[in-house]
Amino acid sequence: MRIELQKRDGVSTLFAVLSPFVALGLTLIAGVILFVALGKDPVAALYSFFIEPLTEIWSLHELAIKAAPLILIAVGLSVCFRSNNWNIGAEGQFIIGAMAGSILPVVFHGWQSPLVLPLMIVFAMIGGAAYAAIPAFLKARLNTNEILTSLMLVYVAQLFLDWTVRGPWRNPEGFNFPETRNFHDYAVLPRIIETGKTHWGFGFALIAAIVLWFVMRRTLKGFEITVLGQSARAGRFAGFSDKKMVYFAFLLSGALAGLAGMAEVSGSIEQLRPVISPGYGFTAIIVAFLGRLNPLGIVAAGLVLALTYLGGEAAQISIGITDKVTRLFQGLLLFFVLGCDTLIHYRIRLVFGAAQKGSAA
Amino acid sequence: MKKTLFLLAAATALAGIAAPANAQGMDKVKACFIYVGPVGDFGWSYQHDQGRLYVEEKLGDKLETAYLESVPEGADSERALERFARSGCNIIFTTSFGYMDATNKVAKDFPDIKFEHATGYKREHPNVATYDSKFFQGRYVIGQIAAKMSKTGSAGYIASFPIPEVVQGINSFMLGAQSVNPEFKLKVVWVNTWFDPGKEADAAKVLLDGGVDILTQHTDSTAPMQVAAERGAYAFGQASEMIAFGPNTQLTSIIDEWGPYYMERITAVLEGTWEQQATWAGMAEGHVVMAPYTNMPDDVKAMAEETEAKITSGEFHPFTGPIKKQDGSEWLAEGQVAEDGELAGLNFYVAGIDDQLPQ
Secondary structure, three states: OOOEEEEEEOHHHHHHHHHHHHHHHHHHHHHHHHHHOOOOHHHHHHHHHHHHHHOOHHHHHHHHHHHHHHHHHHHHHHHHHHHOOOOOOOOHHHHHHHHHHHHHHEEEEEEEOOOOHHHHHHHHHHHHHHHHHHHHHHHHHOOOOOOHHHHHHHHHHHHHHHHHHHOOOOOOOOOOOOOOOOHHHHOOOOOOOOOOOOOOOHHHHHHHHHHHHHHHOOOHHHHHHHHHHOHHHHHHOOOHHHHHHHHHHHHHHHHHHHHHHHHHHHHHHOOOOOOOOOOOHHHHHHHHOOOOOOOHHHHHHHHHHHHHHHHHHHOOOOOOOOOOOHHHHHHHHHHHHHHHHHHHHHEEEEOOOOOOOOOOO | OOHHHHHHHHHHOOOOOOOOOOOOOOOOOEEHHHHHHOHHHHHHHHHHHHHHHHHHHHHHHHEEEEOOOOOOOOOHHHHHHHHHHHOOOOOEEEEHHHHHHHHHHHHHHHHOOEEEEEEOOOOOOOOOOEEEHHHHHHHHHHHHHHHHOOOOOEEEEEEEOOHHHHHHHHHHHHHHHHHHHHOEEEEEOOOOOOOOHHHHHHOOOOHHHHOEEEEEEEOOOOOOHHHHHHOOOEEEEOOOOOOOOOOEEEEEEEEEEEHHHHHHHHHHHHHHHOOOOOOEOOOOOOOOEOOOOOOOOHHHHHHHHHHHHHHHHHHOOOOOOOOOOOOOOEEOOOEEEEHHHHOOOOOOOOOOOOOOOOO
8 A cells, every 4th residue: 555645636725825824723733732741731831932922022023033034034045946946055155144244343343334234234145145156056057956065055154154263253352262253333233223122134034025025926037937947948938048047046045145144143143153043044944935935925934933933932931841842843833834735736545556657656 | 037038137247248238138039040051961051950959949939940941152042031031030040151242231231130140251230240160170180080090091081162161171180180190191172062962972982992091071961971881981970970871981070069059149139138249169169079989999089089178178279380381381380379360261281281272
């Protein structure tokens, strides 16, 4: 006996729209079972996980700060994924962007001027895009699998940051601890409103989402991305170049990931450390799919994922459950999203007896 | 209960310790802890959590505690601290060096909450205190044991970050070993993490493959102990009692006892006598404790116990001259003892260590 996935003839539009909500609902049910098994009150647990962080103003600001890098990276990735380019290395582009953006405040810290911040943004986007250009070049020229190359470059970036912060960029007054000097005031991303902590990283995320939503919906470029993603051959007949699209998609997602990296170090950490991201580049992949690869959907999905981080902390403090539950929740969410999507497009068929020759499983 | 508190407060006042003019006792205190690793690391974070449980048991319903584990150093720690500050904590212990800037930033916004940062040096606001222990005292004792027990005359040291605290430990270990065997060799591997069982185990294997037969570590997991147990080598526990992970392997362990310190500071908040200070205590105060000396002959044990007693009584200081720096120049003259301030910024090796300190 074996299991086969069979494509459904028609896909229900209603369910395609409902799918993320069904997935969220299933995650909640799984959460209840989990908390009961752990001997905790499931209502209190889910309250502190999903509601408590939304009840206070300061916490909403933290939510925006946490969601900003996720959204910024994920909207870039959505263009990539839609055009059938699989950039798994946003984490690395985030790191290289953050490093390129930190050159001015760390190496040339004596130069303090209002020009520093705009230049940091430019450097960061160039840095992230340049790093994403490597797998793009390898794919366009040598037909290398970009999933592998972009993923492996993440580890290169992590080690490069680690080495730089311990070596040439280490704070000379930092007692040998591996971190750079703190950014000066001109290199710190300002807050959007004075009363709260949310910095312009969140502003960048919203702007990027709206612009890309417009590009995808209303422009020829958006059409080109979609056509090439669905069928490169059909795209070529329409006169689109799939090679150019590889570069476009990678450079765009790399630049946005780089900008996210700069916003994180400049707005939140205010220095470079050996580790600057708790895996934003990878979590953003979940965010992109949870948002149905739609830039506006991604804004909502980014906020939901950020909520699970904050909720995880709230739940640790108020009911004493371990931080592992947070990651379990995120995993469950992705599992159910992908599961729902698959089952909307395919039906499961049990096949009895010997496999037919040539049938694709 | 209130009466006792009043008496205590009166007693401290009589003892000449100036309490702040607005000293106000509390009936109940909420103490919060933030850990860099999981409480189940059986090392650094575990030991801080033991301290939390110790005070919880002693103070009973006058104390409420909360903790956050595996909080990354950086933006996340600042948010976690802010959440603590807003959830009614009266005193917050931040138990990793990397929380230093976040601690000071949040402390500025919450002047009524006391912050206690472990192993750091920044006290930018009157509500920030720092605390640390003289772990190097225990390192000297285990260095002596290593030199006695090693057949190859060499030990492997798994080190985390080249910050003064870790460099003190390596130097003290080496001085202890040299006091027994002047030709003793020490190999150091930097793993650049506080807690990563995989990396720590790899470092342990590399060191054992390189010919050492005793391991010591300044990282938080039990992995090196377990590797040593598999290979039939000896090892020293770190931060916590690790004998369960190597019953025939652990010679002793340098145990961090945070309980008494936490008790003292939390009680000070209860009584309204908390003040900013920088604590650096060791064996004499009971903050650094040696686990039972096991798997060694009686004469080695006797030597270790004698050294421990001398350090505890203050009769002996591990950094007593003559000591030369790695480059051969003189550091401490005959009989000269290193100042605490100099140790706190230590950034060079003593002579005889076969490693280049990462600069």
